[in-house]
Amino acid sequence: MSVAKRTFDAVIVGAGGAGLRAALQLAESGMKTAVLTKVFPTRSHTVAAQGGVAASLGNSTEDNWHWHMYDTVKGSDWLGDQDAIEFMCRKANEVVVELEHYGMPFDRTDSGKIYQRPFGGHSQNYGQTPVSRSCAAADRTGHAMLHALYQRNVRANTQFFVEWMALDLIRDSEGNVLGVTALEMETGEVSIFHAKATVFATGGAGRIYHSSTNAFINTGDGVGMAARAGIPLEDMEFWQFHPTGVAGAGVLITEGVRGEGGILRNASGERFMERYAPNLKDLASRDVVSRAMTTEINEGRGCGPDKDYVLLDITHLSPETIMKRLPGIHEIAIQFAGVDPIKEPIPVVPTCHYQMGGIPTNYKGQVVVPKDGNPNAPVTGFYAAGECACASVHGANRLGTNSLLDLLVFGKSAGETVVEDLQSGNLSLRPLPADAADFSLSRIARLESQTNGESVFDVGLEMRRTMQKHAGVFRFDSLLKEGVAKMAEVAERAKRTEIGDKSKVWNTARVEALELDNLIEVARATIVSAEARKESRGAHVRDDAPDTAEFPNGRNDNDWLKHTLWYSEGDRLDYKPVNLNPLNEGTEPIALAKRTY
Amino acid sequence: MTINRGRVRWQCRRALLELDLVFARFLDKHFDSLTEDQLADLDDLLINEDHDIWAMVNGSKPCENDRWREMIALLREP
Numbered sequence: 001m002s003v004a005k006r007t008f009d010a011v012i013v014g015a016g017g018a019g020l021r022a023a024l025q026l027a028e029s030g031m032k033t034a035v036l037t038k039v040f041p042t043r044s045h046t047v048a049a050q051g052g053v054a055a056s057l058g059n060s061t062e063d064n065w066h067w068h069m070y071d072t073v074k075g076s077d078w079l080g081d082q083d084a085i086e087f088m089c090r091k092a093n094e095v096v097v098e099l100e101h102y103g104m105p106f107d108r109t110d111s112g113k114i115y116q117r118p119f120g121g122h123s124q125n126y127g128q129t130p131v132s133r134s135c136a137a138a139d140r141t142g143h144a145m146l147h148a149l150y151q152r153n154v155r156a157n158t159q160f161f162v163e164w165m166a167l168d169l170i171r172d173s174e175g176n177v178l179g180v181t182a183l184e185m186e187t188g189e190v191s192i193f194h195a196k197a198t199v200f201a202t203g204g205a206g207r208i209y210h211s212s213t214n215a216f217i218n219t220g221d222g223v224g225m226a227a228r229a230g231i232p233l234e235d236m237e238f239w240q241f242h243p244t245g246v247a248g249a250g251v252l253i254t255e256g257v258r259g260e261g262g263i264l265r266n267a268s269g270e271r272f273m274e275r276y277a278p279n280l281k282d283l284a285s286r287d288v289v290s291r292a293m294t295t296e297i298n299e300g301r302g303c304g305p306d307k308d309y310v311l312l313d314i315t316h317l318s319p320e321t322i323m324k325r326l327p328g329i330h331e332i333a334i335q336f337a338g339v340d341p342i343k344e345p346i347p348v349v350p351t352c353h354y355q356m357g358g359i360p361t362n363y364k365g366q367v368v369v370p371k372d373g374n375p376n377a378p379v380t381g382f383y384a385a386g387e388c389a390c391a392s393v394h395g396a397n398r399l400g401t402n403s404l405l406d407l408l409v410f411g412k413s414a415g416e417t418v419v420e421d422l423q424s425g426n427l428s429l430r431p432l433p434a435d436a437a438d439f440s441l442s443r444i445a446r447l448e449s450q451t452n453g454e455s456v457f458d459v460g461l462e463m464r465r466t467m468q469k470h471a472g473v474f475r476f477d478s479l480l481k482e483g484v485a486k487m488a489e490v491a492e493r494a495k496r497t498e499i500g501d502k503s504k505v506w507n508t509a510r511v512e513a514l515e516l517d518n519l520i521e522v523a524r525a526t527i528v529s530a531e532a533r534k535e536s537r538g539a540h541v542r543d544d545a546p547d548t549a550e551f552p553n554g555r556n557d558n559d560w561l562k563h564t565l566w567y568s569e570g571d572r573l574d575y576k577p578v579n580l581n582p583l584n585e586g587t588e589p590i591a592l593a594k595r596t597y
Numbered sequence: 598m599t600i601n602r603g604r605v606r607w608q609c610r611r612a613l614l615e616l617d618l619v620f621a622r623f624l625d626k627h628f629d630s631l632t633e634d635q636l637a638d639l640d641d642l643l644i645n646e647d648h649d650i651w652a653m654v655n656g657s658k659p660c661e662n663d664r665w666r667e668m669i670a671l672l673r674e675p
Contacts, residue, residue: 039610047612047647143648163607185607216617219612251615331655336618338675506603 003181004191004435007429008034008159008167011195013166013178013222014076016044017142018386018407018414020149021095025415027156034193036164036182040218041142045215046407049142050254051119052134053099053149053404055092059109060116060132062124065089066588068133070126072402076395076557079235079563081579084363084391086587088402088409095408096135103164103512104148105137113242120285121356121399121597134401141404152344159456165511166221167440169198169229169382171433177367178430180225181440183590185511188504190436190444194258196427197381197418199360200226200367201411204387205522209352210461210468211245213252220315224518226359227525231379232565232574234390235357236522237303237530238539240398241473243289247309249336253329253348259284262314264293265345272310272336287473290350291541294474297349304347311345331500335452350473354398355522356539357529358390358592360565363583365389366412370565376577381427383418385410392567395578396538418506450493453498456513459555463490463516463523471527476543480531487527488571494520525566535560538595552594561592600636602628605643612647619654619672627671640667 015037026033037044056063068089073080100106100114107115116132137144151396153160158211166180179195205220206212227233240538244253257287258264264282266272276292284292293310302308314322314329319342322330333341338489361384362368362376371377386407421427468485493515499509534561536545536554545554565574582589606628609620631639642650642665652658653665654672 039608039612043610043612043647045612138650163604186604215610215612215614216621249614249616249618254637331657332615335615335655335675381672448652501604506601506607508607511607525625569640575616 002267003441004189005432006191006534008032008193008195009422010034010197010199011036011193012199012201013180014044014201014203014388015160016046016203016386016407017043017149017202017404018147018411019199020146020153021386021408022199022201022383022415022418023158023185024149024153024156024392025412026418027153027158029419031419034159034161034195035153036161036166036180036193038163038165038221040162041160042146044146045218046142046146048215050139051406052117052136052141052272053096053145053400053407053408054119054133054401055096056133057093057096057114057116057135059113059265063131063133064094065341067126067131068092068122071122071391071592072399074127074593074595075121075397075399075402076230077397077595078557078561078580078592079238079392079395079537081392082581082589083579084393085258086393086582087363087413088393088405091409091413092405095412097583099145099148099408101277102148102152104144106135107137119400121583122401144523145404155297165514166225167443167514169225171229172430172433174345176380176430178432178436180492183511183514184394185506188507188510190294190437190440192432194429194432196381196422196429199365199414199418200388201386204355204389205313205519206352206355206468208463208523208526209239209472209581210464211247211349212250212352219515219519220355220388220522221515221518222384223358224521226367227568230567231256231279231359231367232567233331233357233525233530234360235392235396235524235564236566237533238356238396239352239526240354240356240539241286241350243286243293244311244312244348246332246336247347247349250351251332251336251545252351253312253332253346257312257314257326257329258421260321261313261317262312263316264289264348265313266296267303267307272296272301277428287539287541290473292471293350298474309347309349312348312472313345314341315343315345321471342458354396354403356386356390356396356398358388359384360563361389361391361410362387363391363410364417365410366417369576370576381430383414385414396540427528442578443517444510447497447499447510448502450496450498453496456497456499456516459490459493459497460516460519462493463487463520466490467523467527470531473542474541475530480527483527484531485597487524490518491524521568524568524571528571528573529564529566533560533564541585555595557592599633600640602636605636605640608643611650613651615651616647616654622673626674635667638664641665642668
């Protein structure tokens with residue numbers, strides 16, 4: 001069967017912050033650039049980012065990039081690669097000022113500089129005092145960023161393919177990446193995007209969990225495509241959980257609610273955080289609060305008929321305070337918890353928020369895999385940036401405001417590297433194999449012809465429940481082992497999904513079935529990698545790896561100071577060293593230490 | 598010109614989880630029974646920014662256009 005083919009210098013998959021930043025670099029350099037996106041660019045999930053973007057501009061308090069580097073390495077629990085972290089922190093001012101020149105409406109100081117506010121985990125002088133490092137545009141930083149980048153791309157003649165879903169990576173027999181296959185939703189037809197360079201910027205896969213703050217669009221398409229094409233996934237056991245998502249819905253309740261005096265209570269009304277964090281109580285760090293909540297639920301002190309949530313109580317605050325300081329929360333509680341928080345407490349659970357792992361890359365945005373003894377050999381023609389990639393700057397735990405920075409710095413860096421590789425002649429339009437689209441077409445044909453199959457919704461629900469129960473915020477060896485077996489069963493069921501609607505035009509059921517294939521890869525990677533890592537580090541906390549004198553916080557640098565690499569075929573695991581050496585010779589490395597705040 | 602229902606259904610996928618949840622409920626309860634005129638109104642509403650649609654749904658911002666009022670009311674239904 002013949003398949004339509006389009007040819008570009010570069011094809012970028014995803015039009016959130018990272019994809020738009022990479023596209024801009026390419027289009028402004030005169031490269032013929034295509035961006036594929038499932039939804040209109042300004043409806044990408046980057047829109048939901050509120051906190052701001054970190055940069056050591058020093059506009060409000062004294063600051064420098066090495067302090068930022070220290071905070072990021074420490075936040076990562078030393079699993080982040082120090083060359084990539086140095087690169088990101090050094091580049092921060094440049095990419096933020098660029099964005100300002102693109103028209104991003106940052107908040108201002110009285111003297112007209114970009115206003116900066118403090119954010120958790122960011123400090124002056126190597127952990128001494130809080131620093132104001134976050135640059136924001138009110139509470140719509142991500143939204144403003146996407147609009148600024150999109151407008152600039154339109155000016156640069158980037159060609160957008162809106163409502164197209166990329167299906168599979170195309171590789172030749174030597175492993176070079178030649179582009180992607182993609183489904184045009186309007187027609188249901190599959191096409192080949194043949195390119196000298198392919199950049200993945202598809203975001204995270206937070207929808208693998210039952211309780212997730214992520215929008216439905218976050219199905220890890222790039223991560224799934226990479227895994228199916230034989231690329232390993234790095235550090236997928238590390239997911240950041242936010243303590244207060246609305247139970248059953250996932251919608252985020254900001255930390256500000258506890259800042260205003262909100263209290264967490266168990267089924268007997270006890271303020272349980274007093275037992276876990278006597279000083280900071282409900283204002284302890286995200287991971288401490290999340291684990292305390294999970295312990296309460298696991299030990300039978302949860303609320304509701306299934307005892308599966310705790311309560312966030314603000315009923316002691318005056319209605320005026322709630323309406324004035326927390327108006328958004330009042331509306332969220334009414335819409336999604338069915339309670340008026342002025343009168344009743346809000347049911348909450350720790351909720352999946354951010355994917356630290358992903359497609360392995362270096363600081364240049366090149367996708368790297370082990371080859372011939374080199375753990376980081378670039379894959380010719382393949383690049384990735386943003387939440388789908390693992391550079392690795394977040395390591396085992398991400399600091400707030402570093403994700404918007406990540407997508408700006410590495411989106412730009414990936415774009416620059418592609419331009420260099422194109423201009424130096426390192427990249428060419430390699431011949432397409434005759435069977436380039438066959439795998440994608442066979443996946444679609446399988447869906448068309450499946451009978452007596454499984455419902456996409458049911459399999460998805462089973463995956464989300466399995467991940468929530470077996471690889472949640474607090475991990476137990478026996479639960480992880482059972483979870484690996486369960487996810488293998490769920491993955492088998494996912495091979496037999498069936499859709500009732502077989503039409504071609506705007507068939508959303510088909511899109512959802514194809515998205516599930518990607519989520520399943522991510523879920524398998526997560527639980528297999530988590531079961532294998534027998535230590536606690538950052539967001540990966542095991543009950544059987546507690547805080548001891550020998551292993552502070554349960555972290556075991558002797559055996560586990562290494563990146564996980566998971567291969568889809570056979571659930572095979574490999575490991576590679578963490579880069580503890582900064583990028584430049586004169587830069588002081590951040591020495592291993594216990595992570596305490 | 599008739600509006601393709603599949604396209605409008607897909608464009609109810611939004612950038613904010615808040616809206617995804619509201620639209621999921623709406624798609625289950627109301628979408629299949631929308632008249633052509635109602636579908637056109639929904640299509641018009643969907644051109645708005647996510648933060649603005651959410652503000653109209655949660656009532657923190659008044660509905661600016663009479664044409665969107667009925668859809669906003671349906672989206673607000675628990």
